[in-house]
Amino acid sequence: MAQRNEEFWRQDFPHLQEADYDREDGNIGYLWVAIYTLKFFDAYLKHDAAALNYLKKTPAGNGVPKHVMSVHFYPRS
Numbered sequence: 001m002a003q004r005n006e007e008f009w010r011q012d013f014p015h016l017q018e019a020d021y022d023r024e025d026g027n028i029g030y031l032w033v034a035i036y037t038l039k040f041f042d043a044y045l046k047h048d049a050a051a052l053n054y055l056k057k058t059p060a061g062n063g064v065p066k067h068v069m070s071v072h073f074y075p076r077s
Contacts, residue, residue, distance in 0.1 A: 032064050036071070044076075 042051035054062060059071050 028065065029068055032059075032069055036069075 036055070039051040039054045042048040043055055044052075055071075056073055059069055060066070
């Protein structure tokens with residue numbers, strides 16, 4: 001919710017910021033989490049083989065920029 005809250009970015013964020021991450025970094029991270037969540041639901045609820053193959057690839061193999069996320073795939077038993 002904070003991503004869309006302009007007051008947060010003007011008043012609160014400058015005091016909470018760690019390192020040099022900014023709003024754009026947060027937006028990119030949110031985008032990739034949303035994509036992976038959709039692929040997870042497609043793979044396991046819709047039994048979509050292409051989505052499962054997507055999840056099995058490395059983030060770099062799916063076009064995720066460096067240092068945005070890491071993924072650990074644990075196949076169902």
